[in-house]
Amino acid sequence: MNFKNLIYVSAISLLLLNCSGDSDEVTPPTPTPTPATITYNNTVKNIMSGNCTSCHGTPTTNGAPVSFTTFSQVKTDVDKIITRINSTTNPMPPSGLMGQSNRDLIQKWKDDGLLEN
Ligand code: HEC
Numbered sequence: 001m002n003f004k005n006l007i008y009v010s011a012i013s014l015l016l017l018n019c020s021g022d023s024d025e026v027t028p029p030t031p032t033p034t035p036a037t038i039t040y041n042n043t044v045k046n047i048m049s050g051n052c053t054s055c056h057g058t059p060t061t062n063g064a065p066v067s068f069t070t071f072s073q074v075k076t077d078v079d080k081i082i083t084r085i086n087s088t089t090n091p092m093p094p095s096g097l098m099g100q101s102n103r104d105l106i107q108k109w110k111d112d113g114l115l116e117n
Contacts, residue, residue: 038109040071040116047102048074051093071116078110 035042048056048068055064068074074081084092085106091097109115 034105037115038105038112040074040109040114042117043105044074044109045071047098047105051098051102055093075114078106078114082107082110 038044052068055062056066056068057064058067058069060067066073066077068077068081081092084090085098085103088097097103
C-alpha cells in the first residue's frame with residue numbers, strides 16, 4: 001500500500017469509527033417501567049421479599065404472626081397489609097413505612113383484581 005492509499009484508509013477508518021461511536025455511547029439505565037397490570041409475580045412478590053419476609057418468612061421470625069411468602073398468603077391478608085403499610089401509628093415494616101410507590105403498587109394490585117400472573 002502506498003502512502004496516499006494509507007491516508008485514505010486511515011481517513012475512512014476514522015470516519016467509520018466516528019459514526020459508529022453513537023451506538024457505543026453509554027446510555028443511562030432506564031428505570032424499570034411499571035407493568036400495566038400489577039400481578040403478584042411481576043411486582044408484589046419482590047416488594048414482599050424486599051421488605052417483609054425477613055420477619056414474615058417461612059418460618060416467621062422476630063415475632064411476626066403470619067408468613068407472606070406465597071401468593072395465597074399475601075392475597076388472603078391483602079386488606080390487613082394495605083392498612084398496616086399505610087399506618088403511621090402502627091407501621092409495617094415496624095422500622096418505618098416503605099416509599100409511596102411501593103405502597104401504591106400493592107393498592108393497585110388489589111384494584112387490578114389480585115392476579116397471580
Ligand atoms: C422486623 C420484622 C418485621 C418486618 C420487616 C415486617 N413485619 Fe409485619 N409484623 C411484625 C410483627 C412482630 C407483627 C406482630 C405485631 C404487630 O401486629 O405489630 C407484625 C404484624 C403484621 C401484620 C398484622 C398481621 C395480623 O394478622 O394481625 C401485617 C398485616 C403485617 N405485619 C404486614 C407486614 C408487611 C406487609 C411488611 C412488609 C412491607 C411487614 N409486615 C414487615 C414484624 C415485621
